[in-house]
Amino acid sequence: MKYILIPVFIILSCKSKSEQVSNEDFTINHILKDLTLEEKVGQMAQINLTVIAKGPSKWRSSYPLKIDLKRLKKAILDFKVGSIINTINGRALKPTSWRENIKLIQKYAVDSTRSKVPIIYGVDGIHGATYADGATMFPHQINLAASWNNENAYNMAKVCAYETRAIGIPWNFSPVLDLGIDPRFPRQFETFGEDPLLAGRLSRSMIRGFQGDNNDISNKYNVAACLKHFVGYQSVISGKDRTPAYIPDNVLSEYHIEPFREAIKDGAKTVMISSGLINGIPVHANYDLIVRVLRRKLGFEGVILSDWEDINKLHTRDKVAENKKEAVKIAINAGIDMSMIPYEYEQFCKFLIELVKEGEVPIERIDEAVSRILKLKYDLGLFDNPIIDSNNYKDFGSKKHRELAYKAASESITLLKNKNKILPIKNNPSILVTGPNANSMRTLNGAWTYSWQGDLADEFTSNYNTIYEAVSNSFGTSNVKFIPGVAYKNGGNYYEMNEINIKKAVDEGRKSDIIILCIGENSYTEKPGDLNDLNIHKLQLKLALELSKTGKPIVLIINSGRPRLITDFEPFMSAIINVYLPGNHGGDALADILSGKINPSGKLPYTYPAFPNSLLPYYYKPSEVQNNNQGAYNYTGEVNNLYDFGYGLSYSHFEYSDLNINKDIFQSTSDTIQINVNLKNVSNIDGYEIIQLYSSDLFAQITPDIKRLRDFKRVFLKSGETKSINFSLPIDKLAYYNAQNKKIIENGSFSISINDLNRTFLVKQ
Structure with missing residues (x-):
C-alpha cells in the first residue's frame, strides 16, 4: 500500500529558568507531569x-x-x-x-x-x-x-x-x-x-x-x-x-x-x-x-x-x-x-x-x-x-433573547421580486396560504433544531407561529385559508413528498385575491441531505404551475437551506421572498414584511443559479462570458444567474450618485483609497440599504476575478434623505495569491464599483 509520510514531530524549546512562568503555565505543566501515559x-x-x-x-x-x-x-x-x-x-x-x-x-x-x-x-x-x-x-x-x-x-x-x-x-x-x-x-x-x-x-x-x-x-x-x-x-x-x-x-x-x-x-x-x-x-x-x-x-x-x-x-x-x-x-x-x-x-x-x-x-x-x-x-x-x-441563568429562553432572534430574522429575509409593487399587501384581501412549507416549524428552522436533523422541531415549538399561523394573525383568520396541496412524507427522507389536494388548492386559489405559495425543502444536514437534482421537487413545480393558471397574483415564499431552482415557474410569480431558514420567529418576521410593518433589507449571501449547469460564485473568471461572431466559429458563453450575489429589494427605492476616489494613481502599497458615494432614498418609505464596495483587477499574472467584495455598510435613510457614504480601502487589500501561493500586488489598472457606478485607477509602485 501507499503510506502517507508525516514529518517527525519537533517539540518547541522550553522557556529558560530565568523566564517568568505564569500561574496557568505552572498549573498545566504540573498537572501534565503528574499524568500517566x-x-x-x-x-x-x-x-x-x-x-x-x-x-x-x-x-x-x-x-x-x-x-x-x-x-x-x-x-x-x-x-x-x-x-x-x-x-x-x-x-x-x-x-x-x-x-x-x-x-x-x-x-x-x-x-x-x-x-x-x-x-x-x-x-x-x-x-x-x-x-x-x-x-x-x-x-x-x-x-x-x-x-x-x-x-x-x-x-x-x-x-x-x-x-x-x-x-x-x-x-x-x-x-x-x-x-x-x-x-x-x-x-x-x-x-x-x-x-x-x-x-x-x-x-x-x-x-x-x-x-x-x-x-x-x-x-x-x-x-x-x-x-x-x-x-x-x-x-x-x-x-x-x-x-x-x-x-x-x-x-x-x-x-x-x-x-x-x-x-x-x-x-x-x-x-x-x-x-x-x-x-x-x-x-x-x-x-x-x-x-x-x-x-x-x-x-x-x-x-x-x-x-x-x-x-x-x-x-x-x-x-x-x-x-x-x-x-x-x-x-x-x-x-x-x-x-x-x-x-x-x-x-x-x-x-x-x-x-x-x-x-x-x-x-x-x-x-x-x-x-x-x-x-x-x-x-x-x-x-x-x-x-x-x-x-x-434567568434569561434562558427569555423574551429578551427571543426579540433578538426576531430582529435577526426580519433583517435577513430577502425580497427578490415585487412586480407592480404587489407587496406590501393592503386592503385586507382574501388570502390562500398553500405549499408544503406553509404550516411547519420544522422547515422554518431546518436541522440542528432540538434534534440533529431537525425532524423533532414541531414537538418543541408549539409556542411559535408557522407561516400560515403568522399570516392568519396578521391579516385575520377570516381572511386566510390554508390548503397544503402537497406535503412532505411523514417519517420519510427529507426529499420525499406526497400529493395531498392540489385541485382543492387551485379551486380555493381562484376564489382568493392573493395566493401565498410556500415551497422549499424539509430539514436535513450532512450526508442525509445529499441531493441528485437541484431543481425544486416535481410536485412543488406542479403545484406552482397549476396555481399560476388561476390568474391570481402569487407571492412565492422560498424556505430552504440552499437555492433550489425555480426558473421554470419564476416568470409566473408576482413576488418572490427568500426566507432561507429563519428560525422560530421566521413566520412572524415574514408576516410583518408581507403587511409592511417591516421593510425588507436582506441581500443574497450567495448566487442564486438559474440552471443546474450554472453553479458559479459571483467572483467567476472573465472566460465564463465569451462571445464570438467572426467567421465560421461563432459561439456565446453566458453566466446564467437568476439572482446575483448581494441582490435584494426593498419597499424603499435608493439612488446612487457621485462616486469619487481621492486620486487616480497610487504609488505605494501603504497608501489608502478614500471612496465617497452619495445615496438617496427617493421613495416615501424609510428603509435600510446595504452598500457594497467591489474592486476589480483588470489585468494580472493569473486570470483575475470579475470582482471581489471589499467592504459593505448597512445604512438607514428616511424618506427623501441623502447621505454621503465613505469607505477607506488600503491598497494592500488588492493583493492576491499568485500561482506560487505568494501574496502580491501588481502594478496596473484597477477599478472600484458601487451599485452601477465605477471608477478606474492605477497602481504604480
Whole structure:
C-alpha cells in the first residue's frame, strides 16, 4: 500500500529558568507531569453521551436520560476519557436534566479519578442551544449573512453561549467558516455564504459573542468557540457531503482560509478539521494543512479536534491506513489533538498507548496535545468550577433573547421580486396560504433544531407561529385559508413528498385575491441531505404551475437551506421572498414584511443559479462570458444567474450618485483609497440599504476575478434623505495569491464599483 509520510514531530524549546512562568503555565505543566501515559491518552479521547447512558446499547439510550454508573466508571476511571459530546438519541433534553447529569459526570471525574481533571463537554449549537428544550432558536448562519449585519451574528452567538452554559456545557462547535460556494451541498445553510470577506467579518462577531468581548471564556456566560471545518470542506466535485475536493494552494489561501484567518485573529480557542479530502489527501491526515498552515502560518495555538469518527475513516472510508491503529498514528502525527471517536474509545486509547510505547507516535506529540487540552479546561474555569450554578441563568429562553432572534430574522429575509409593487399587501384581501412549507416549524428552522436533523422541531415549538399561523394573525383568520396541496412524507427522507389536494388548492386559489405559495425543502444536514437534482421537487413545480393558471397574483415564499431552482415557474410569480431558514420567529418576521410593518433589507449571501449547469460564485473568471461572431466559429458563453450575489429589494427605492476616489494613481502599497458615494432614498418609505464596495483587477499574472467584495455598510435613510457614504480601502487589500501561493500586488489598472457606478485607477509602485 501507499503510506502517507508525516514529518517527525519537533517539540518547541522550553522557556529558560530565568523566564517568568505564569500561574496557568505552572498549573498545566504540573498537572501534565503528574499524568500517566494512560491518563494523557484519555484526555485526547472524546465520546458520545450514549456511551455512558443507560440503554440497550452504546448507540441508543433509554429516555429520560440516566447515567449508567458502570459505563461511566469504565470510560472515565478505567480509560481516563477526558471529553464527552452530544445528546442521547439525537433529541433535546430539559435544562434540569442536562445540569443534573453533567454534575454527576463532573463529580465522578473530579472525586473518583487519580488525576482529578474535569471533563470538558462539547456540543453543536448551530443556531441556538440545539439540544436544550426551551432554547432560543435564531435564524441559521446563512440568514445572518443575508442580513449583512455583524450585530446579528454577535447577538446569536452571545445568546447561544449563555443558553449553552446554562445547561452546563462550556464548549460549542460553532461557527461554521466553510464557504457556501456550492448550492448543491447539504450544509450551505450553516455557512455565511460564498464570500470570504463577508464570512470573515461575521465570524469575528460570532467569536466575540461566544467567547466574550475580552475573550474571557472563564466567564460563566461565555463558551469556547470552535471554527469548522478546516478547510475547503464544501468545495467538492460532486456537491455531496464528505467527498473529494481538488483545490490549488493559492485558491485555498485566497478564499477558503481567509475566514479562519480572521477568526483566529480574534482568539478562537478550538478548530475542528474537515471530514473531506483535498487533492487526494484526507484533511485529517494532512500535516501540511494542519501544522504548516493552521499552526505556523495562521498562528493557531488552541485545540485541534477531529470530526465525527474521522480518524477511523482514514481506514474504513478513505483507504490511506491499512488498519484502525495506523489511522490513529497518521492523524495524531498529522496534528490532531483530540479524537471525536465517538463510540469505540477503548480501541482508540489502546492503539495510541501502543503507538507511543512502540515509538510510532512521539511522547512529545502527546504532551503537546494534552497541554492544549488542559489549557482549554483551565481557561474555561473548569478546574475551579466544574459544576455550574443554575441560579445564574434567568434569561434562558427569555423574551429578551427571543426579540433578538426576531430582529435577526426580519433583517435577513430577502425580497427578490415585487412586480407592480404587489407587496406590501393592503386592503385586507382574501388570502390562500398553500405549499408544503406553509404550516411547519420544522422547515422554518431546518436541522440542528432540538434534534440533529431537525425532524423533532414541531414537538418543541408549539409556542411559535408557522407561516400560515403568522399570516392568519396578521391579516385575520377570516381572511386566510390554508390548503397544503402537497406535503412532505411523514417519517420519510427529507426529499420525499406526497400529493395531498392540489385541485382543492387551485379551486380555493381562484376564489382568493392573493395566493401565498410556500415551497422549499424539509430539514436535513450532512450526508442525509445529499441531493441528485437541484431543481425544486416535481410536485412543488406542479403545484406552482397549476396555481399560476388561476390568474391570481402569487407571492412565492422560498424556505430552504440552499437555492433550489425555480426558473421554470419564476416568470409566473408576482413576488418572490427568500426566507432561507429563519428560525422560530421566521413566520412572524415574514408576516410583518408581507403587511409592511417591516421593510425588507436582506441581500443574497450567495448566487442564486438559474440552471443546474450554472453553479458559479459571483467572483467567476472573465472566460465564463465569451462571445464570438467572426467567421465560421461563432459561439456565446453566458453566466446564467437568476439572482446575483448581494441582490435584494426593498419597499424603499435608493439612488446612487457621485462616486469619487481621492486620486487616480497610487504609488505605494501603504497608501489608502478614500471612496465617497452619495445615496438617496427617493421613495416615501424609510428603509435600510446595504452598500457594497467591489474592486476589480483588470489585468494580472493569473486570470483575475470579475470582482471581489471589499467592504459593505448597512445604512438607514428616511424618506427623501441623502447621505454621503465613505469607505477607506488600503491598497494592500488588492493583493492576491499568485500561482506560487505568494501574496502580491501588481502594478496596473484597477477599478472600484458601487451599485452601477465605477471608477478606474492605477497602481504604480
